[in-house]
Every structure is written in C-alpha cells, then in structure tokens.
Amino acid sequence: MKITLVVNREEREAAVHGPESLLFVLRERLGLLGAKDACLQGECGSCTVLLDGEAVCSCLVMAGDAAGSEVLTVEGLGTEDELHPVQAAFVEHGAVQCGFCTPGFLISTAHLLGHNPTPTTDEIREALAGNICRCTGYGAVLRAVESLAGERRS
Amino acid sequence: MNIERPSGLEEGLEALAASPEATLLAGGTDLMVEINYHARRPEHVIALRRVKELKEWDGRRLGAGVTFRRIEQGPIRALAQLARTVGSPQIRAAGTIGGNLGTASPAGDSHPFLAACDAHIELQSRRGTRTLRWDEFLVGVKRTSRQDDELITAVVLPEALPRRQEFAKVGVRSAMVIATVSACVMVDDEGQARVALGAVGPTVLRARRAEEMINSESEKSDAALAEFARLVSEEVKPITDHRSTEEYRRHAAGVLSRRLFERCLRT
Ligand SMILES: Cc1cc2nc3c(=O)[nH]c(=O)nc-3n(C[C@H](O)[C@H](O)[C@H](O)COP(=O)(O)OP(=O)(O)OC[C@H]3O[C@@H](n4cnc5c(N)ncnc54)[C@H](O)[C@@H]3O)c2cc1C
Ligand code: FES
Numbered sequence A: 001m002k003i004t005l006v007v008n009r010e011e012r013e014a015a016v017h018g019p020e021s022l023l024f025v026l027r028e029r030l031g032l033l034g035a036k037d038a039c040l041q042g043e044c045g046s047c048t049v050l051l052d053g054e055a056v057c058s059c060l061v062m063a064g065d066a067a068g069s070e071v072l073t074v075e076g077l078g079t080e081d082e083l084h085p086v087q088a089a090f091v092e093h094g095a096v097q098c099g100f101c102t103p104g105f106l107i108s109t110a111h112l113l114g115h116n117p118t119p120t121t122d123e124i125r126e127a128l129a130g131n132i133c134r135c136t137g138y139g140a141v142l143r144a145v146e147s148l149a150g151e152r153r154s
Numbered sequence B: 001m002n003i004e005r006p007s008g009l010e011e012g013l014e015a016l017a018a019s020p021e022a023t024l025l026a027g028g029t030d031l032m033v034e035i036n037y038h039a040r041r042p043e044h045v046i047a048l049r050r051v052k053e054l055k056e057w058d059g060r061r062l063g064a065g066v067t068f069r070r071i072e073q074g075p076i077r078a079l080a081q082l083a084r085t086v087g088s089p090q091i092r093a094a095g096t097i098g099g100n101l102g103t104a105s106p107a108g109d110s111h112p113f114l115a116a117c118d119a120h121i122e123l124q125s126r127r128g129t130r131t132l133r134w135d136e137f138l139v140g141v142k143r144t145s146r147q148d149d150e151l152i153t154a155v156v157l158p159e160a161l162p163r164r165q166e167f168a169k170v171g172v173r174s175a176m177v178i179a180t181v182s183a184c185v186m187v188d189d190e191g192q193a194r195v196a197l198g199a200v201g202p203t204v205l206r207a208r209r210a211e212e213m214i215n216s217e218s219e220k221s222d223a224a225l226a227e228f229a230r231l232v233s234e235e236v237k238p239i240t241d242h243r244s245t246e247e248y249r250r251h252a253a254g255v256l257s258r259r260l261f262e263r264c265l266r267t
C-alpha cells in the first residue's frame, strides 16, 4: 500500500507493507534516520516524533494509520546553519554523550516548551520521563532545558 | 494487510459488522508492541483514531477513544491521578481508555477507578447497544465479554461520583511502570467507603468484606484501620510472577488501601 503524509512540512509518499510502524517507514522508506529504532515497545522514547502535534513513540504508530497526518522528526526541527533553540541549548550544556537518545529528547523538549514555555524542574522531569538516556546524562539534559525555561521566564 | 479508517461511528460499526474478525486499533500502545514482537500479524485492521464520536467526553459519558492525556487534564480527581501514572507522556498521548479495557490486563490502571465507582461499559454493534457493569465486562485475564462485532464505545460513570476519591499504585519507579498493586478508594457523603484493587487477581476486584467492616465502624480508630488493611490483604487474590510475590502484593494492597482511605478522610 502507498500512503501520503506530510513529513517535516513536505508532502511525502511512502510504500507501506503490512502493519509496520511509522518509525520503520521513516527510517527505511524515507531515509530519515533521526528517530532511533531501539526497544520497539514504547519504553525508551528514542523514536519520539510529533504526530499531528502530539509527541508519540513512532514505533507504536501503525504507518497505515498515519496516512494524511503531519509528522515532525528531529530533521525538521532546525538546520545545520540554524539550530532550533532546544538543539542549541543541548549543545551548549553538553547534554549529548553518544547522542542515541538525543533526537527523542529534542522532540519531547520542543513539545513541552511549545505547551508550557516556563516549566518547573518537576514539570521538566515529568515531561521527559518517557525518554531514556543509556549514557545516563540526565543532569546535563535538565540543565539545558532549564536554561531555556529560565530565559523565557526572565 | 488491509486497513480501514472510518471517520464516524456508523461507518465503523458497519466495517466491523462486515468483518468481525478484524483487529481493532486505537492508540496502538498495546497492539503495536505485539505486532513489533511478532506476537500478532493482523490481516485486516479497523483503525478507530479518526472516529469522532469515540473522542467525545460529555460529563458522565467518557468516549472509548479519549486518551489518558485528556483524562489527566480532566476534572475527575482519581481518574486524573491514575491517568498521570500511565506509561509516559508519549504513551498517554496515544493510549485510550477503550484500549485499556480492550486489553483487559489485570494491571490496567483505569480498572480500579471503574470498579470503585461501579462504572458501566457501553458496547455497540449493528445489532444494538449493551451496557455492562465493569464486572460483567471484565471476566478474566485479558478476557472481556465483548462480542466480535461490538465496539467498546464509552465508559458510563454513575450519576453522582463521591467527591472524596484517591488512586495510587505501587511499582519500581514513578514513571513508565506497570502496577505491582493499584488501588482506588472512594468515600461518599454518608461516609461509606468503596475499595477496588488492581493487579492482585485475574481482574480488578472490590474488597467487599473490608468495605463492610470499615463502614460499620463509626470511629475509624487505629485498630479499626489496621483490621481494614488486614481484611484487604486477606481478600485479594495475587500471584507470584516476575514483577512481585504474592506475599508482597497482599501486604502492599492492605497498606495502600488504608493510606488512600485515610487521605479520603482528611479531604
Ligand atoms: C511503554 C508502555 C507503558 C505502559 N504503561 C501502562 C500503565 O502504566 N498503565 C496501564 O494501564 N497501561 C499501560 N500500558 C498499556 C497501554 O498503554 C494501555 O493499556 C492503553 O490504554 C491501551 O490503549 P490504546 O488506545 O493504545 O490501545 P490499542 O493498543 O490500540 O488496543 C488495545 C486493545 O484494545 C482493543 N481496542 C481498542 N479500542 C477498542 C474499542 N474501541 N473497542 C473494542 N476494542 C478496542 C484493540 O483491539 C486491542 O486488542 C503501557 C504501554 C506501553 C507500551
Ligand atoms: S523505540 Fe520506540 S520507544 Fe523505544
């Protein structure tokens, strides 16, 4: 089956076989390798994308059910020349070690700040509870997000 | 594989009547895990995400397609409390209450709330509408009395919900955790308590003897509360599995019930 969907503000067409996931289609059919393929059971958040504005695990979205939707992956967040503020904050605070979890964290953080520009530390922790960092670099991630929340507060 | 994506309830019921063997897909947070791990390979899927009637939440009637994210932000205290404990923000953005009932896991976090308030589950098919009480609907481990051509359409709450209501669950961390034990306690204006427990039996259960005992005590003394917790521990029917032991679950069920009851009394 063929589906059409808007990925990173661009209309794309993709072949879909059986009940495969949106994550699989993004990576294997559309060549977007930002969202990571890890647990495939919703536990790690490394596959997080925005689907019609909601941060979801793309490994748990059936691709056939995403036809007609709008998807934002980390590739659509900023460009190499112009980083998204969340990306810039992660770089500045060293919130990236191996980087495997980073695309998911960036999408979750962008989603959080879009809804709540000045989250408290507790709100940040809760909003990022579905993103696991295997390098356990949570302190730097928190500082990066807090710096953005702080900037907006002042 | 064939996927149908009805946008209205009539269309959905018709699709299911034509193919009652079809696999229903809501948020996918249970179904896609099974598919990703090759436990299921559906030939025919009916996706419910676009059925607008299922997303309606009108007072007592909570559509099956309402997500835990919306429930978390809703006005019903214990329902919002439990929604906040489901998975992670990503899981709550996709996972629905209808899917939680469809899966019928003994640890389904919505179940203790529904049992404590004696909620009903509404099922619709082309043949008509049935409304079953929670314990008529949830009949065993991952077993419900839904017929193949029926959709879970809504949860119907009682006319009056006790104002005092608390939910909590025990698990190994505070996010992304399947309950080792979950509990919901409600106390109505006459002071009558209801206590429901999840993950300690094939389905959620009410601790009827503990309810009766504490409801007959005018003074909720320390001794009465201790006896209440003891009866809850006795009444639950937990097993030992990879998540916990029977003994721990009995103990935790009693402690949790007492704690939630005391919280209700303080509000
Ligand atoms: C990482 C992770 C963490 C989780 N944490 C929790 C947790 O803390 N607590 C908890 O309770 N659950 C948890 N779950 C399980 C799951 O998120 C919930 O059970 C959720 O409510 C399922 O809803 P869904 O819409 O995603 O269902 P789906 O996966 O789409 O469907 C689940 C089942 O219900 C059926 N179904 C769905 N809608 C209907 C309908 N309208 N009529 C008839 N049948 C229907 C489907 O056919 C399927 O069999 C977790 C899952 C994951 C992956
Ligand atoms: S790969 Fe999707 S949550 Fe881990």
Ligand code: FES
Binding pocket: A095, A096, A097, A098, A099, A100, A101, A102, A132, A133, A134, A135, A136, A137
């Ligand atoms: S930076 Fe390595 S997994 Fe997070």
